């Protein structure tokens with residue numbers, strides 16, 4: 001059987017150390033329940049001594065969560081440890097995480113203690129904690145920048161006192177993968193009782209290498225616990241991101257050869273919950289949980305994914321909690337993706353010529369608009385000019401000008417039986433001026449009985465759809481036009497209605 005990699009989530013402790021990410025007790029409890037659904041092995045719920053609120057949060061989580069081990073951080077002193085033990089009293093499975101800095105810099109400048117004092121305090125604190133809780137994790141803070149000889153002495157001593165997990169933090173994100181992996185390997189080889197503890201990694205992301213360093217600690221160093229946070233939240237540039245490290249180990253099981261207890265289908269929900277709670281937006285290109293992590297925007301990729309998803313996807317979106325992958329239509333999309341979307345929307349065009357006409361219009365639109373929504377496509381298809389039938393009037397271009405205090409004016413170019421004509425007019429508003437500019441040439445005499453505008457999708461980036469109803473000699477027709485520019489959409493709708501009026505006239509004439 002493969003070794004298991006223990007996932008220790010510290011979103012609620014180190015994640016909360018991110019400036020602005022502080023959480024209430026109820027928020028922490030809600031996230032803890034989601035972490036339990038995710039089947040995280042250990043949840044570091046807080047730092048019980050830090051405030052009454054955090055004590056209560058750790059206590060509430062310890063009371064409520066049954067499936068994960070609940071942990072509280074504590075400095076290497078009796079007061080912190082007692083408070084942690086008190087908060088964890090009702091946990092189904094409790095852990096106290098004791099830390100003290102071991103780098104020369106931290107000992108001298110911050111703790112103002114000699115190495116021998118730190119060694120003795122480490123020993124004593126673990127001994128004290130062991131009388132309260134069986135599961136003790138010990139972290140030499142700034143461990144990666146510590147003198148290895150001294151670190152070996154400290155870690156050997158705390159294991160002898162009963163520490164069950166040894167976590168080697170790269171507190172300031174200074175490590176690089178190979179060196180960090182070898183650092184842990186060396187410690188494990190040099191410390192005689194190293195195999196009496198589980199080795200753990202805790203990496204910060206100051207140089208963007210937290211995940212890579214953690215994985216090197218696992219693969220080269222032999223660590224079997226990774227400390228991480230949802231969305232990589234954490235002090236300064238954050239911690240190793242849970243979703244990335246978990247999916248790396250799962251996706252590359254061929255390389256890591258490790259089992260995980262995580263139910264990855266809850267990852268996206270956890271990411272959203274943490275993002276919503278803290279207000280820290282997840283960047284769209286964030287691995288695994290970013291909105292674009294499973295989205296394809298370019299034609300060649302879309303074509304590949306539609307034929308076989310694994311051409312461009314190394315993980316399944318569904319396995320991390322997305323409902324599916326996404327084909328995002330835009331200016332780089334190709335015909336195959338466009339046709340597939342038409343099919344999904346239940347649109348069937350009669351011929352390849354119609355599809356090509358629609359595709360050309362789609363590309364024109366995509367040049368003006370960064371994302372094409374399904375509603376845009378439906379509007380594009382319903383727009384009469386997709387039809388390959390001969391039309392009398394066709395839109396070409398529009399110029400309009402409006403300024404406060406000035407009467408708007410419009411100049412339009414459109415085709416009449418394929419020949420370009422121009423019209424110019426002033427009106428009460430830009431739309432009125434544009435339609436009058438058409439009428440200046442066409443002189444249909446039709447009466448407008450309805451004009452309505454709606455946004456096709458929810459943002460100002462979306463297309464406007466305009467419906468125009470014209471009435472003439474007892475005939476009533478509707479014209480629809482769509483465009484990101486609603487004045488252009490209005491002109492298109494008007495021309496479309498005129499075409500319908502004209503085709504009714506032609507049909508009546510043909511029927512004799």
Ligand SMILES: CC(=O)SCCNC(=O)CCNC(=O)[C@H](O)C(C)(C)COP(=O)(O)OP(=O)(O)OC[C@H]1O[C@@H](n2cnc3c(N)ncnc32)[C@H](O)[C@@H]1OP(=O)(O)O
Pocket residue numbers: 014017047049050051074075076077099100101110111112141171235
């Ligand atoms: C690398 C990490 O992420 S470590 C975790 C960091 N997280 C936090 O600090 C968040 C919660 N912290 C807090 O709420 C507060 O800092 C508290 C309650 C822990 C302590 O508050 P205060 O008692 O006011 O002390 P303050 O924070 O100003 O200074 C820290 C003290 O702890 C000492 N100390 C720091 N680390 C340790 C340690 N691991 N073990 C023992 N003492 C320590 C410092 O030397 C300093 O002691 P001093 O007051 O004698 O100079």
Ligand SMILES: CC(C)C(=O)C(=O)O
Pocket residue numbers: 014099139140141142167169170171172202204
């Ligand atoms: C307490 C320890 C594990 C820590 O957060 C760090 O060193 O970054």
